Every structure is written in C-alpha cells, then in structure tokens.
Amino acid sequence: MKTRFVRTALAVCLLGSAAALTALVPVSPAVAADAAKPPSVSAPVGKLLEAAHKLMDANDYAGALVLIKQAQALPNQTGIDTYEINHFLAITAFNLNDHATADTAFEAMAESPDMPADDKPSMLHNAILFASEAKHDDKVIKYAQELSALGGPPDAPVLASLAQAYYHANDFPNAEAASLKAVAATPAGATPNRGALEIALASELKLNKQDDAFKVLETIVTNFDESEEWGQLVDVSLSIKGMKDLDALNMYRLKIATRSANGPDDYTVMASLALQNGYPVEAQAALEAGLAAGKVTNSGKSAAQLAEARGRAAKDRASLPAFEAAAVKSPNGELDVKLAETLYGYGRYADAVTAAKRGLGKGGAKTDANEANMIIGMALAMQGDTAGAQAALDNVKNGAPATMRAQHLWSLYVGRKYATAAH
DSSP: OOOOOOSOOOOOOOOHHHHHHHHOOOOOOOOOSSTTSSSOOOHHHHHHHHHHHHHHHTTOHHHHHHHHHHHHTOSSOOHHHHHHHHHHHHHHHHHTTOHHHHHHHHHHHHHOTTOOGGGHHHHHHHHHHHHHHTTOHHHHHHHHHHHHHTSSOOOHHHHHHHHHHHHHTTOHHHHHHHHHHHHHTSOTTSOOOHHHHHHHHHHHHHTTOHHHHHHHHHHHHHHHOOHHHHHHHHHHHTTOTTOOHHHHHHHHHHHHHTTOOOSHHHHHHHHHHHHHTTOHHHHHHHHHHHHHTTSSOSSHHHHHHHHHHHHHHHHHHHHHHHHHHHHHHOSSSHHHHHHHHHHHHHTOHHHHHHHHHHHHHHOOTTOOHHHHHHHHHHHHHHTTOHHHHHHHHTTOOSOOHHHHHHHHHHHHHHHOTTOOSOO
C-alpha cells in the first residue's frame, strides 16, 4: 500500500560554507623556480607571488593579499599569470573567510584555458563547492560534468552540491540520482551528508515516489535522530489501512519518546486512544504534556477530555493494587499483558517489563505474544536498554501491517546511532 506524507517536505537546506570548509581539497600555490620551465609566470608577477607565498607560509594572509592585488594590477599579463594570481587569491581569500572572493577566483581558474592538466581535478572540485555556496547552480553542473569526464567518481561533497544544483533547477530525477550517489559515496563509518539526504527526500516527494522517500526519511532519523523527521515517519505510518487502536497508540508513544508530538492532535488523539483502551493515567499524562508544551489549551473539548482523564485516572490508581494482585494470581498471561500496558502508561517501565514477561511465561489462548513483546521492547527502550529492547522487538512477528510498522519504527528508534538514555 502506498502511504502519503501528510506534512510538507523538509525544506532543502543549503550545503553552504560547511561543505567548503570540510571538503576543500588542499592545494598549494607554487611559483616556477625556472622561468624556462612551462607553465611559468612572468618575472614581475612571479616576484610578487613569491613574496606572497612566503607570507602565506607564515599565515600572514592579509599581508599576502596586498601583494596579490599588486600582481592583479600589473599590465600585459599572460594567461598563466592570471591563472596563478587567481590561484593565490583563492587560497588567501579562503583563509581570510572571504568565500565570495574565493568563489570568483576558483570559477575564473575553472574557466581558464591555461589551467594545467594536473590542476584540473582539485581545482574543479573546489570550484564546485564554492559555486554551490554562491548558488551558481549552472556552474556547479558544468564543472561537475567536466570533473566526471576526467575519470573516477566524484566524492560525496561534490555529488551533494550537484544534487542541490539540479534540485534548484527543478531537475528532480537528476537531483535524486546525484543525492543518492552522494549518500552511497559516504566513507565507511562516516555520517551521510545531511543536505544530500534532504534533497533526496524532497526530490522523491516531488516525483511522488512515496515509498522511496520513506526509506530516505528512515536513514535521516537513524543518523540524526531529530524530532521533526520522527514525526513525519509516524504521521505517514498512521495512514496504514486496518490500523487498530493499540497499533496507533504504540506509534503515538513513539512520538512521546522522540519528542515529535507537535500539534494539539498529537496529544488529544493519543489521549483518546488511551482512554478507549482503559489507560486513563497515560491519557492524563499525554494531555498534561500537551498543556506544558503549549499545544493543548485547558478549554473546550480538551478541557472536558482532561477532566475525564483525571477522574478516571484517580479511580485507576485506587484500583491498581487489586488489579496487580489479580494478574499475578491469574493462571494465564492475558491479565499480565493488560497490566503491563497499564504500567507502561504510569511510566513504571521496569514493572511493565516484569508483568509482560510473566504473561509470556504463563501463555494462554488469549495472551498476545506480539503485544507483550512490544511492551517489553518499548519499556526497555524508555529505560535506555537498547540491546534488550531490540531483542524483544525482534520477537514481534507475523503481525498485521500496522503492528509490524509500529515494531519497525520502534526498532529504528532503538537502533539509531545517537541513542541515549530514556528521555
């Protein structure tokens, strides 16, 4: 079944200066020592650039810039003179954090017919990054094509810049292809380029490739663990056909765990589900969290819902000891699993795990093993026991599509790269 994203796509972020700062290929400007050895600069230019080089070696880029500007002003420059002056200017401007000037210089070098063949890979690479930062998308595409023609695959930052350029040009198929290549080019153990992932997501939504977009969104939450993307994953998943109350509640529970509950419905719908299934304490907690976040107002329907939740929660707390005793004495595990659900809503995660495991041990025709293992997995995740949580979630098998989607999302949560202790 195709799902639909119910929120607008993430705004594609500019890769910006971070790409240039982290992926700039080191290049060292040189002045030919032997004027007869091509390519070489003319003597007047060479004299100024040699002096600038010494200042650059001493990290005196401001002083070097004065000499470079003097070289720029010299008349009768050769093509290689201009190329090398721009070379020095690009490196100096970059070190002075003047990216606009660095971009102009790198683009001039990329366009120069006098660029030495050995310089082309590094110069085109850097020109792409600075052109991307300057939003010169036509240049990015042109230079990337030239770089590819030299042989060898471009690296992840170049591919990400290319993806951004295609996206801005409304060429979504090429934007998707380049962004996915950028992600695939990520070195082992490194984090994928966030901008490339967002471009892939946005491009696939433009192309109505919902399933592919969902997979990219999964990669984003796994690597970056941010609430907005978790909220999108849950919102899409809530549209699965045949969704039962408990599956939906488990997805809303993930919204609480990931701090991705955003609008009033996230709190009020969760509260309704909890009330309908006999978990008023969890309903009260959801509504009060909404009030604290400023998303729910204590008026109208939400006020009536909160009053109902509080009244029923007080009765639930009073009857809980008797319920616990009855569950322990019950010969089958059905009551234990129901108790585990209740205790989860109380925030008593360790006790919920104990009750659910006891229910699994007793078994019985009406004991839902998937429900028990979901509770164990979620409760252990909330305690920061990711290994234990994953083991329990792996035991949720052959359930309905919505059940397996809830299991999958919680597995993503416990397997995210920056997993922390319970919130």
